[in-house]
């Protein structure tokens with residue numbers, strides 16, 4: 001008995017933070033630190049790193065959602081609001097968009113950007129962990145998360161929370177880095193990811209470490225099929241995915257029926 005309790009006391013659950021193994025309870029704080037550090041340069045870095053392609057990926061994800069005028073959308077880990085802008089254009093005056101993110105700096109950057117674009121009505125912002133979304137169940141026609149799931153400590157709990165908030169008949173959209181399906185380009189992609197991106201992070205955002213985390217976290221994220229099964233385990237059905245840019249990113253769409 002003594003041996004068991006001693007073992008219990010010394011065993012710590014760990015998780016990945018990029019390629020590093022860290023105590024489970026430290027991850028959310030470490031991720032928050034990353035995005036607080038990069039928030040002011042986040043949009044610029046996205047344009048530079050992806051040569052602007054992230055805008056097309058986001059447009060595609062919102063297009064695939066099929067969201068229509070008058071509908072309600074919850075964008076989880078919404079950061080600087082790129083998806084919120086696109087959803088807002090689709091739902092129109094009669095609809096609503098709620099942006100949630102765990103990080104206040106990212107939310108403030110996003111809110112300011114949307115205000116500058118004149119997007120003020122029918123849009124709200126809530127600071128919240130994706131694992132415990134503080135909104136009523138079955139209340140959104142579409143729940144989305146773009147480049148956010150990778151950073152969440154307990155992904156399955158977040159998927160379940162997103163399922164609960166989706167209306168019956170509604171859908172969930174996940175846009176996330178995934179597994180490249182063009183093996184011939186793998187070495188080039190690796191060289192770009194591990195050499196150029198951290199360097200860009202250093203030069204543009206004065207933060208090489210955060211962008212090294214970004215690249216490593218992409219490699220640790222579940223591939224297309226694994227994520228599909230996780231989405232099904234959360235309760236969603238008719239799960240489908242689209243590979244974009246050779247699988248560098250994928251859009252998963254699933255329904256709550």
Ligand SMILES: C[S@@+](CC[C@H](N)C(=O)[O-])C[C@H]1O[C@@H](n2cnc3c(N)ncnc32)[C@H](O)[C@@H]1O
Pocket residue numbers: 028031032035076077078079080081082083100101102103106128129130131145146147148151152153
């Ligand atoms: C790479 S950014 C993506 C932002 C935006 N969705 C986009 O596509 O540009 C990841 C975002 O996830 C947020 N995030 C990380 N962990 C989270 C969590 N557990 N719950 C909610 N948001 C989280 C970060 O604060 C950050 O704003």
